[in-house]
Amino acid sequence: MRKFNEKEKLIFKNSRNKKLEMSVFSTIFLDGAEGMDSLENDMYTTKNYAMDGQSFNGSSVRERNIVIYGRLRKRDYKHKLSSFFNPKNDITIEYTNGDISRLIKCKVDRSPAIDNESVYPEFMISLICFKPYWYSQEIKTDIAQWVGAFEFPLEIPEETGILMGYREPSVIVNVNNTSDNPAPMKLEFRAVGTLTNPTILNVETQEFIKIEREMVAGDVITLSTEKGSEYVRLNRSGIVSNIFNSLTLDSNPHLEIDVGDNLIRYDADTNVENLEVSIYFTPQYVGV
16 A cells, blocks of 8 residues: 655545545545556457467556545544545546646545544545546647747837747647657647648658648637547637548547657648647656
8 A cells, every 4th residue: 555745645626526635634634545556457368279378469558446545533524525425426636746746537436435433534435547547737739830029128110110920930849748658639720821631740650640621711620539539620610510531541540649759740732831730638647
């Protein structure tokens, strides 16, 4: 069982928008927890007749089971604890330790089991995290954007005027993922004029996503590469439509931001200068 120091704490938020904090100083005292750091791996193998060993086919990480142990310094907190961890509620855990913050989403596997005989009632809570990785705040990277080109105090020459801003010329950006795992991404294509068939490419792997669609000024296409939650949507004049079938057949709909450096390039078949691109990804961690 993992023990916690005086700087560490767990902040729980449930789907009813209520918060509850546990630490070695709080009224709901945190004794320790299991499942915070380790993950279990399912490995898929094949064994043929008279074969020594087995052939490895692949693996997947199991869901994470986090078990919380603690004590109540006030007996009248029993109902508060049970109500908060109602099995009908979804739970988000935030782990903090100084400047470090990690989050994970869970379901209540077993609501608080409370020992009523103790002077300070002991409890145990079991939570299942179906997406097993801890995550931190989403990171945004812009590839093409407008940069301001003036500072105050400001004087505008009468004859020549002044350059208010300029467009960055680069169509390539390095997206650095310092977490433990490759991460799915969200993309945002924004049109400042007419263009066709926006594309994004991983320069090293040559994997890409291409959308066969004309965009006009003001159009925004957003897409997600998260497995099980993939989408491609067009927002035109406030009307959002599903355009997943606009992905080319050779696109990789599950393109990820790998651990380390990722050189990402954007393009379009016509008028690439009218395209602005933002990349979002959420760092993922094995433990805290």
